[in-house]
Amino acid sequence: MVPEFILPWLLNLSMWIPFVGSVLLFLCGSPKRGRVMAIVFSTFSLILSIILALQFMPTYGATVQFASFGATLSDTVRLGYVVGLDGASILLFAMTSFIGWIAILTAPQVFSRTNNAFYGLLLILLGASLGVFAAQDLFLFYIFFELALIPMAFLIGIWGDEDRTSATYGFVVYTLVGSLLMLVGVLTVGFTSATLIEGISFSTHFDDLMAAAPLFQELPFWVFGSFLFAFAIKIPLFPFHSWQANAYAQAPIPAVLFMAPIMVKFGSYALVRFVIPYFPVLFEAVTPWIATLSVLSILYGAMIAITTTDIKKILAFSSLSHMGFIVLGLVAWNEPSIQGSILQMVNHGLTTAALFLGFGYIMALNPSRNLMDHGGVASTRPVVATMIVIASMASIGLPGLNGFVGEFMILSGAFNSAQLGSTLYAVLAAFAVILAAMYTLRLLKFTLFGTPQHALDSEVTSSSTLPKGWILGLFVILMVWIGFQSPTFTQFSQEWTVVMQEYVQQVLSDFGLSGVNPSVSLPSN
C-alpha cells in the first residue's frame, strides 16, 4: 500500500517529470543520451500513473481523488493550479502515459531522424496531455490544451513529410481559431460563476463552475457555442475534420501516436467532463444537430476510407468514424452510452495507436504511404502482421476484443436514448460495422497479404534490438483484457456517470425540462 498523503505528490510528479525531462534534453548536448533519458523519464511517469490507477477508488469515482493541495492566482481571482483525477479522467490519464511511453520507446524504430529536440518535444506533449486530463480548473485545462498544440506544430512542421507546411497550417490554424474563441468563453464563464460567491471576481475551478451551472444556461448562446466549436474541431466532427487527414499523413509516426490516440480525446473528454454537465439546457437544444453530425462523421469517414489509398489517411478517416461513435454516445446521455463512450475513448486510443505503430513498422522499411506499394508483410514479418490483424479486428468491433464492448454500450444506449428520441441514429451508426469491415479488410489485403511488392518489405534487418511484434503484443493483451473483462475498466466511471446524470437531470428539471423531450427551444433571456 502506498501511504495516502503521498498520492497527490505522485500525481504531480507523473505530470511534471516529462517537462523536467524535456528541459534537460534541450540543455544536454549528447544526442546518444537523449533517447535513453527520454525513455527513463517517460517510464517513470508511466509507473507513477499505473500506481495511481491502482490506488484509485472506483466506489468514490464521482469525487476528485489525489487532490490535496491547490493554488489560485489571488484571493479574489480563483484561477489556478488544481489537479486531481476522477472517474472520467483516470483511465484516460493512464492511457496517455502508456501510449506516450510507447511512442517514445519506439520512436527510432519508426522514424529515423530523431534527435534531442524531437524527444524533448514529445516529452512536452506527454506532460501537457497528462495535464489536460488532470486539470480541475477550466483555465488550467485551457493552458495545457493550448500547450500541447505548440510541440505538435513543430513536430509536423519540421519532421513531417513532403507536404508538411500546409498540414501544419491546416492543423494549427484550425485548432487555434477554435481555441481562441473558447478562451473568450472560458473568461465569460469565469466571471459568471464568480457572481455566486461573495468576495470573488473570477473563478474557473470546476467545483465553482458546477455550482454555477444554472447561471450558464442563460448566457448568450455563443458562449456555449464557442466551446462546442472548439471541441468539434478537436475531435473532429464532420465537417470540421479537414485538418485531420493531412496532419496525420504528414506527421512522423511518433507524433501521430500522440495526435490520433490522445489529443483528439481532449475534445471528447471536455464534452463529457464539462460541456454537457455545465450547459445541459443549451446542449439539449442542439442534441439533434450534434447527433446528426456524429452519425455523418461515422458514415462519411467510413465511406471515404473505402477508396482512399494513403495508409495513414485511411487510418485518419477510420478515426473520424470512430470518434463519431464516442460523440454519439455522449449525446445519447444515458448510463450505458456515457460509460461506453468513456471506455471507447480508451479503446480507440489503444487500437489506433497499435495500428499506427504497426503500419509505422511497415512504412519504416518501405516508406511509401500508398497501400498499393506494399504487400506480403504476412510472409516476411508474421509477428507484426498478426498483431496488426488483431488490432484491426478490435478496430472494427469484433466481440471479444475491446472495441466491441464500447461500441455495443454506445449503440444500445443510443438506441434506447430519451435524449435522442429516435432509434434511427443508432441504426444508421450501426451500419458502419459493415463499412468498417470493408475498408479495414481492404487495407489488410493490400498491405499484409499477396506477394511482397517491394524489396524493402522483405528486409528483415533492423537497427533496433527491441522486438517490434511484442511491443504491439502489449496492446493486444490490453485489447483482450478489456474485451472479456470490461467491468474491471467501466467500474471507474460508473459512480461518476450516475452522479453526473443526476446532476444534469436536476438542472434540466429546474428549467422545467423533463430531460426526455429532445425538442426544446432555447430559453429566451
Added chain:
Amino acid sequence: MSLTTIIALVLLGLPALGALALGLAGLSKESWRQHRTPFGVLATAAVYIPFLATLYLGWTVLQSGAFTVHFGTFLEAGEWSVDLAYLIDPLSITMALLITGIGTLIHIYSIGYMKHEVGAWRFFAYLNLFIFAMLQLVMSDNLLVLFIGWEGVGLASYLLIGFWFKKPTNTDAANKAFIFNRIGDFAFLVAMFLLLKDIGMLQFEGILEGVDGMSQDTLFWVGLLMLIGATGKSAQFPLFVWLPDAMAGPTPVSALIHAATMVTSGLYLVTRLSPMFVLSPEVMMIMAVVGAFTAFIAATIAITEYDIKKVLAYSTVSQLGFMFLALGSGAFVAAIFHVVTHAFFKALLFLGSGSVIHTMEHAIDAKHGTKRSGLQGSSHEDEASQQLDPQDIRLMGGLRHAMPTTFRTFWIGTLAIAGIPPLAGFFSKDEILMHTFNAGMGEFAGPLYIVLWVLGMVTAFMTAFYMVRLTATTFHGESRLESKLPGASAAFHESPRTMTFPLWKLAIGSIIIGWIGLPNFVVESITGQEAHIHLLKEWIYAQAADIKVTLLYLTEWLLMGGSIVVAFAGVFTGWRLYGKGQWEATDQRLQERFGEFYNTCRERYLLDEFYQRVVGQPVQWACKNILEPIDRFGVGGVVAFFGVTTRVSGGVLRMLQAGLITNYAVFILLGVLFVLAMMILGPTIGGAP
C-alpha cells in the same frame, strides 16, 4: 469451483489455449515453424479432450438436469449486465458434441492433409480458434456472449479461407465471406438493441420468459432481424454468395465450415429462441419461403457445376435451405436432427473430395515434373500456374480403382445425402418434409406451405440426382486425365491413414446416426400407443418448441413412401445418365432441353454480378466521385485560404530548420513554466491562501 464447472472450463477454454500456444510457438521461432505433426497432434488434443469433457457433461445433464456455469461479468451498463455464463443443457451439449466430435476427426485428417505445408502451425491455430468460437456460440446463456462466437467464427473462417494469402483471389474470397457475414451481423446487432429496449435483457431465459409481454410488432421485428442475421451466417438467399467462394481455403476448412459448424449457427440461434419465433407466424412463413427457395436454386446450380468442392458447397447451401424450411414449418427438432446427420455425411463428402484433390494434384505434378515441396512456400499456391485444375470433375473419372476407401465412403455419403433408407439423411429429410406438409394443413398460409412442400420434394429429387452425377463422374468411367496427360493416372494413390481413418468413422456415422431419430408414428400406428423411439426428440424436446404434427398415420406413411420413391428415382436417373462417365453428352442434352434456364443456373443466377452492379460499383463510384471531391474541396479551401500565411511563415520555418528549433522550444517551455509558476506561487507572494 465444482468439478462440473472445471470440466466446463476445460471444454470452453482448451481450444483457446491451444490456439494461443500454437500461435506463440509459431510466431516465436523460425525453427519451430518447420514442425508440422507435433502441432497437429497438439491441436487435435485441444479438441479431443473437450469432446470427452462434453460427454461427461452430457452424462451429468442426463443424471441431474440442465445447469448454468458462470465465469464473471462480461459487460455491465447500469441498467443491464451480462455474465460470461454458459448453458449446459441438452441442446448445447448436442451441438458441442457435434463440434468437438467431428472437429476431432477433421483435425486428424488435417495432420495428413497439411503435411507438406510450412504454415501448418498457423492452420492448426486457426482451426482451434474456430472450435473455440463455435463453442462460445452454442454454449452461451445470452445473446452477447453468443455474439462473441458468432463473429469469432466469422474471423476464423476469414483467416482460414484466406490461408493461402499470396494469391489475391483467396484474400478476396475471405473478405467477401467476412463482409457478407457482417451484413447479417448488423441485423443481429439491431435485434439485440430492440430486445434491450423492450425487455432490458439478453439472457435466453429472460427473453423466453418475456416473450408474452412483447408486442406483436416487436416480435416480428426481432424475429425478422435475427432471421436476416441467420441468413448471412447460414448462407441463405440472398446472402449465400460468399459460401461457394469460400472453397478457396484448404479442404478441411470447407468441411468444418460447412458440415459441422459455422453455417449451422443461424439454425441453432433460431432453435434456441424457438418459443419466441413460433409466436410470429409471419416470420416463420418468411423463413420457410427463404429456406425452400434457397434449397431449390442451390440445387439447380449444383447440377451445372464442374468444380468438385463447389458442387458440395452448393449442396450445403441447399441442405441448409431444407433446415430453414424445417424451422419455418415449426419443426425445430427436425432441423437440429438434419444438422446432426448433415454434419456427418457432408464432412465425409468434403474430406473425400479433399482426398480426391490430393491425388489429382500429385498426378498432375508428377507429370509436369514440378515437385510440390513445402520448403519453397505453400505447395498449393502453385495452382495459379497450373493449366489443369485438380478440382475439375471433367478431368477426373476412373478413380475408383486407385482409391478404394475414398470411393466407397464417398458413395456412402452420396446415398446418405440422397435420402436412401436406412442411411442418415433419409430420416431427417423425411421428417422435415412431413412437418412442412403438416404446416400446409394449418390455418396460417396453408396453401403456401403445400407449395413449399412440393418444392422440397423436387429439390430432394435433384439432390439425389446431382450427387450421383458428381460421384459417378469422379470415380466411374475412364480416367480423363490420362487422355490429357498420358501416364498421369499411374500416380493415383490412396491417401495416408490419417486421412482415411476419419473417412471410415464418418461413413459409419453417416449410416447409423439417423437411427437416433426414428419416426415415432411407425410404432404408434402399429401399437396404437405413444412411442418414444425418436431419441433426439426425447433429449432436446424442452429447448425446441415444436409445432405439433396433426396428420393421420396414413398420410404420414404416404409421405414417407413419397420420400423414398423420390430418393430412389433421383439416384436411378442420375445413374442412368452419368453412370458410365458420359457427363459431356448428358450435360449437353440437359442444356438443350432446358435452354436459358440451364444457362442461368450455370451462371449462378447472376447474383454476384447483381451485387457488383447494384451495390458494389455504385458505392465505389459515389465514394470516388462525390465524397472524395467534397473532401478535397474542403481541404483545398483551407489550404488556399491560408496560402498567404504559408508563404510568409515559410521563412520562419526555414529559420527554425536552420538549427534554431532547440532555442525556440526552450523559450516556449520557459514561458509556459513561468505562467504556471506564477499560478502556483501567486498566493504565497500575494498573501494568505
